[in-house]
Amino acid sequence: MTNAAKLDALIAREQDRFLKLHPRSAKAWAEGRQHFLYGGPSHWMRRWAGGFPVYVEDAGGAHIRDIDGHDYVDFCLGDTGAMCGHAPEAVTQAALRQLKRGATTMLPTEDSLWVGAELSRRFGPRYWTLTTSATDANRGAIRIARMITGRPKVLVFSGCYHGGIEEAHIEIRDGRVGMRNSIHPNAVDHAAVSRIVEFNDVGGLEAALSHGDVACVLAEPLMTNFGMIPVAPGFHEALRDITRRTGTVLIIDETHTLSSGPGGYTQLYGLDPDILVAGKAIAGGIPAGLFGLSAEMAERMWKLVPFANPRQRQSAHLGIGGTLAGNALTVATMRAVLESVLTAENYEHMIANATRLAGQVRVLIANQRLPWHVTQIGARAEIMFMPEPPRNGADVIAQRNGDLEMLLHAFYMNEGILVTPFHTMLLMCPATTPGDVDRHTSVFERFIALLREAGLP
Numbered sequence: 001m002t003n004a005a006k007l008d009a010l011i012a013r014e015q016d017r018f019l020k021l022h023p024r025s026a027k028a029w030a031e032g033r034q035h036f037l038y039g040g041p042s043h044w045m046r047r048w049a050g051g052f053p054v055y056v057e058d059a060g061g062a063h064i065r066d067i068d069g070h071d072y073v074d075f076c077l078g079d080t081g082a083m084c085g086h087a088p089e090a091v092t093q094a095a096l097r098q099l100k101r102g103a104t105t106m107l108p109t110e111d112s113l114w115v116g117a118e119l120s121r122r123f124g125p126r127y128w129t130l131t132t133s134a135t136d137a138n139r140g141a142i143r144i145a146r147m148i149t150g151r152p153k154v155l156v157f158s159g160c161y162h163g164g165i166e167e168a169h170i171e172i173r174d175g176r177v178g179m180r181n182s183i184h185p186n187a188v189d190h191a192a193v194s195r196i197v198e199f200n201d202v203g204g205l206e207a208a209l210s211h212g213d214v215a216c217v218l219a220e221p222l223m224t225n226f227g228m229i230p231v232a233p234g235f236h237e238a239l240r241d242i243t244r245r246t247g248t249v250l251i252i253d254e255t256h257t258l259s260s261g262p263g264g265y266t267q268l269y270g271l272d273p274d275i276l277v278a279g280k281a282i283a284g285g286i287p288a289g290l291f292g293l294s295a296e297m298a299e300r301m302w303k304l305v306p307f308a309n310p311r312q313r314q315s316a317h318l319g320i321g322g323t324l325a326g327n328a329l330t331v332a333t334m335r336a337v338l339e340s341v342l343t344a345e346n347y348e349h350m351i352a353n354a355t356r357l358a359g360q361v362r363v364l365i366a367n368q369r370l371p372w373h374v375t376q377i378g379a380r381a382e383i384m385f386m387p388e389p390p391r392n393g394a395d396v397i398a399q400r401n402g403d404l405e406m407l408l409h410a411f412y413m414n415e416g417i418l419v420t421p422f423h424t425m426l427l428m429c430p431a432t433t434p435g436d437v438d439r440h441t442s443v444f445e446r447f448i449a450l451l452r453e454a455g456l457p
């Protein structure tokens with residue numbers, strides 16, 4: 001039997017076990033398919049490796065219980081949306097208090113004053129706008145970059161993900177630029193709105209920005225959505241230097257790298273973006289995103305759109321944001337997160353657990369001489385089935401073993417571990433315990449034994 005056939009057989013076995021273990025979820029999924037376009041309320045929910053998602057009965061701290069009665073240690077944490085843990089007390093109380101006083105009014109609350117000041121203290125940028133998601137924050141940031149520069153294009157790095165951002169739905173595959181693997185073309189002419197280069201490619205970046213048609217570079221500090229691609233020494237300095245020289249706005253998307261520490265990767269490593277974006281966990285699971293502008297960007301913006309123009313009664317919008325953005329509920333929960341949940345002390349605890357997990361997995365990998373590695377950024381660890389950390393998207397495309405990931409993820413679910421379905425990212429929340437980490441390690445050890453028994457890899 002070939003290795004591929006052995007893997008197929010193991011995946012089929014795990015999916016069969018999954019089906020037997022989850023009869024109620026299987027039934028619910030069949031019912032959900034009657035009314036949702038892709039089976040669940042969001043199309044993302046169809047991607048779980050067991051073949052269908054488990055339906056959640058209850059989520060608290062770092063654990064989820066499904067409707068079949070199984071308990072999971074949750075390292076997916078809503079793909080970062082629940083990095084605060086599930087139902088954190090401070091957020092729950094703040095939400096309840098605010099819900100009783102009105103969720104949304106199109107007027108500010110006093111909580112917003114504290115939140116604005118705290119965001120600047122943590123992340124650096126001076127002027128903030130709240131949105132309903134990180135996607136929306138990226139869209140707003142891009143619009144501002146285009147307004148300020150008068151240029152049409154957005155430069156992204158191959159393998160990136162920044163939410164539903166049309167300009168970023170491309171990749172470099174076999175040296176050619178095309179639509180992202182799983183994204184169907186939609187008649188948008190990406191050549192007119194996007195440029196793309198490989199991550200860590202200073203020469204490619206310099207060449208792409210030399211045309212003078214790029215409004216902004218949209219980048220994560222290091223890439224977290226194609227497995228984890230670490231940043232090469234000197235790349236951030238080059239990125240900042242080239243964007244400045246070419247008059248290109250630098251947008252740093254901290255939505256995932258918020259796991260680095262209280263001020264994200266930006267504060268930890270002294271980055272200096274023109275616009276900083278974040279979202280997901282920032283309001284403890286209540287939909288929210290935000291972008292912050294440097295004082296210089298804000299001055300340029302106010303020249304185009306003056307701060308106060310009360311005579312403009314019609315169409316007074318900026319083409320940015322949504323009705324529910326920055327509402328009282330979001331702001332109250334964001335305050336609770338910043339004040340009581342994503343604190344320096346809790347980050348210390350989360351990072352210690354991620355370090356424990358990464359260390360234990362590295363020992364297992366080394367003992368078994370497996371060609372795999374683990375990368376960690378603060379509270380987030382990523383297991384990748386390739387010997388060295390990738391330098392860019394091309395390395396990931398060339399080396400990624402999707403079937404092995406699929407098998408691991410299906411095995412994880414059968415053994416009570418949840419990870420993000422799209423890659424093996426394990427995230428800690430304040431409620432994650434060393435015992436939770438050790439439970440993962442023992443499952444991972446059994447996974448290696450399963451492969452060995454089958455004569456893999």
Ligand SMILES: Cc1ncc(COP(=O)(O)O)c(C=O)c1O
Binds near residue numbers: 079161162256280
């Ligand atoms: C780096 C990054 N930015 C933005 C987003 C979009 O977040 P949302 O789907 O919450 O809008 C994501 C989602 O995974 C992300 O990973």
